Amino acid sequence: MQLAHTLLLGFALSSPVSAMFTCGNENATLFPPPPIDRNQLGMRRRQIYLLPPPIELIVHVVARSKRRQDGYLSDEDIHRQVQVIKDSFAPAGITFNHTKNHWIVTKAWSFETPGSQDWVDMQSLLHEGDQRTLNLYFVPWKNATKGGFCTLPWSMGGPLDGCVIKSNTVPGGGHSYWSQGKAAVHEIGHWLGLAHTFEVRDPENPCDPTDPDDGVIDTPKFDYHHYTQEMKGTCHLDLNTCPHLEGKDPVHNYMSYVSDECATEFTRGQVVRMYEMWAKYRAILPENEWEKTVEGS
Numbered sequence: 001m002q003l004a005h006t007l008l009l010g011f012a013l014s015s016p017v018s019a020m021f022t023c024g025n026e027n028a029t030l031f032p033p034p035p036i037d038r039n040q041l042g043m044r045r046r047q048i049y050l051l052p053p054p055i056e057l058i059v060h061v062v063a064r065s066k067r068r069q070d071g072y073l074s075d076e077d078i079h080r081q082v083q084v085i086k087d088s089f090a091p092a093g094i095t096f097n098h099t100k101n102h103w104i105v106t107k108a109w110s111f112e113t114p115g116s117q118d119w120v121d122m123q124s125l126l127h128e129g130d131q132r133t134l135n136l137y138f139v140p141w142k143n144a145t146k147g148g149f150c151t152l153p154w155s156m157g158g159p160l161d162g163c164v165i166k167s168n169t170v171p172g173g174g175h176s177y178w179s180q181g182k183a184a185v186h187e188i189g190h191w192l193g194l195a196h197t198f199e200v201r202d203p204e205n206p207c208d209p210t211d212p213d214d215g216v217i218d219t220p221k222f223d224y225h226h227y228t229q230e231m232k233g234t235c236h237l238d239l240n241t242c243p244h245l246e247g248k249d250p251v252h253n254y255m256s257y258v259s260d261e262c263a264t265e266f267t268r269g270q271v272v273r274m275y276e277m278w279a280k281y282r283a284i285l286p287e288n289e290w291e292k293t294v295e296g297s
C-alpha cells in the first residue's frame with residue numbers, strides 16, 4: 001500500500017517540534033486537487049451542490065483479544081463513537097447510515113509499520129461495499145504516535161478505501177488527548193476530501209499567502225512549527241501564528257491538529273468541498289437524488 005495515498009493523523013512522542021506532526025504524506029501527492037470547475041458538474045449560477053446521501057457506515061473492530069487493552073470495543077463503545085461522528089457532521093448536512101458492526105479477534109496482524117502487508121491483508125479481507133461505503137477499522141495500533149489514516153477520495157478505490165483508527169481514541173477509550181472520538185471525525189474528513197488546515201507546499205514558508213494549501217479559502221493559515229509539545233492536549237484559543245494574514249489559527253477545526261476538546265467545527269468552505277468531492281469522486285450520480293442549494297459565497 002502506498003502511503004502517499006493516505007493521510008496520517010499523529011503526534012511524534014519524543015521529538016523536536018518540527019516532527020510533532022507525523023503525516024504520512026506531507027509532500028505534493030497529498031495535496032488536494034483544486035476546487036472543482038462547477039461547469040463540469042453542471043452547476044449553474046446559483047450553485048447546486050450534491051449533498052451526499054446518508055453514507056453507509058460499516059464498523060470493523062479488529063482486536064488482538066477480547067480485552068479492552070487489546071483493542072476490543074463493545075457495542076456501547078461503537079455506539080458512542082458513531083454518535084460523535086453523526087453529531088460532528090450533522091451541521092454540515094452530512095448523515096450516516098450505520099448498518100453494521102463486525103468484530104474480528106486475531107493476533108495475525110501487528111499493524112506496526114504503516115504500509116506493511118498487514119494493512120493490505122486486513123482491508124482486502126474485510127472491506128465491504130463500494131466507493132460510497134465508509135469502512136472504519138478500529139485497530140489496537142501499538143505505536144502511540146498515530147491516531148489513524150484514511151484514503152482520499154481521488155487516490156484509491158477498491159478494498160483499500162477506508163479509514164483506520166486507533167481503538168483507544170473512541171470516547172472513553174483512554175487516549176490522553178484524543179479521548180472524545182474526534183480522531184475518527186478528522187479521518188472521515190480526509191475520506192470526504194479534506195486536507196489538514198495547515199498543509200503547505202513549502203514547509204519553510206507556512207504563512208505564504210500564495211500557497212493554495214488545503215484548497216479551502218476560509219481556513220486561515222497556521223504555522224504548525226509554533227505548535228509545541230507542551231500545547232498537546234490543551235486548547236489554545238488565541239494562537240495567531242501567521243499574524244500578517246487575516247484570521248487567527250483555526251484551533252477549533254476538526255482538520256487541524258488540536259485536542260478533542262478544541263475540535264468543534266468544519267468551515268463553510270470545507271463543507272462545500274466535501275460536497276464537491278463527493279459529487280466528483282464518490283457519488284454514482286444517476287442514483288443520487290439528494291440535492292441541496294448552497295448560496296454562492
Ligand SMILES: *[C@@H]1O[C@H](CO)[C@@H](O)[C@H](O)[C@H]1NC(C)=O
Nearest residue numbers: 003004023024025026027028
Ligand atoms: C518530503 O520531501 C522532502 C524533501 O524532498 C523529503 O526529505 C521527505 O522525505 C519527503 N517526505 C515524504 C513523506 O515523502
Ligand SMILES: *[C@@H]1O[C@H](CO)[C@@H](O)[C@H](O)[C@H]1NC(C)=O
Nearest residue numbers: 053054055056096097098099
Ligand atoms: C441504510 O442502508 C440499508 C442497507 O443498505 C438500506 O436498506 C437502507 O435503506 C438505508 N437507509 C437509509 C436511511 O439510507
Ligand SMILES: *[C@@H]1O[C@H](CO)[C@@H](O)[C@H](O)[C@H]1NC(C)=O
Nearest residue numbers: 112113114142143144145146
Ligand atoms: C512503529 O514502531 C516500529 C518499531 O519501532 C517502527 O519501525 C515503525 O516505523 C513505527 N510505526 C509508526 C507508525 O510510527
